[in-house]
Amino acid sequence: MGRRERGMAIGSRVYHTIREALLVPKEIMVRHAADNPYLHRDFHAAMNGGIHYLRETFGLPAVRDYLRQFAHEYYSPLRARLLAGDLGALAQHTREIYAAEEAEAEVMLSENELTIRVPACPAVTHIRKLGQEPDEAFVETTRTVNEAICEGTPFVAELLAYDPETGASQQRFSRRAGR
């Protein structure tokens, strides 16, 4: 690991020597991972930019293929639990990501069904806060990702409602007939 700067702090500045403190206009900021929570909301805008670029350059099917591939690979531990019939794993995942985003989501779980009601999508909220427009395919980050998570498992995902203005949505995951 790299070296750690040591010195004396005056206000927001850290100096190594008295001379430096008096003469040299040098500022040093030292941070460790534990100093801050991991929550860089601008990543939502970068995601939106990626979706927009991919759709404009390669078309909507490329967006869906990309998100499907991502969901299969990244959520493979979650998919394994769904495959074993554990719908609670998806409820837990949903609660965790909305808690991390400091956003509201109503998660209702029964034996064969999980319903999620999101009053305002934190991603869409932040994209709009930055003065940007969510891409018309941004909804696929919910619809395609949910469907791909469920592919090959006993469950099916449905996006029952979606408001592109706020990203408010109602999502349902239910057991496939005969599974």
Next chain:
Amino acid sequence: MISCTEFIPAYSELFKTLEKLGGVKAVEDFWDYLSAGYLSNLRDLVAQHGIRGCWLYWSHTLNEEAADFTMTLDEEKGEFTIDMHACPSKARLLAASHFEPYHDYCRHCDRLYRNILEPMGYDYEVDLSRCEEAACRLTIRRPAAAKAE
């Protein structure tokens, strides 16, 4: 929804998708598109504050990303450096045993910021030799300082 805490693996997967669709050029074209459309805040800060604009820009982003770093601004010398001891993005990718990261992930940082700063006359150097330890070093020098060396 893909949470912003899950963005880095999604970003890495996007690079893989683009490379599959159009080779390395498609990935680089996307990085150039991001620079042009999404980094105007860095350009504006540097245009307004000079080398201090780098300090202002990365003070915000690196803290939100919970990075482990030492950032130094020497206005007299006209030099700004970031010693990234543990990049949170790369560290996440390295830690994910079930997920194969894009093979050239770290180069996007180089391309994105170089695209902004070099046309403004700044000297931009990045040492990516310790990428596999999630560490790197970035040095930016303002035009006069770059010429004096």
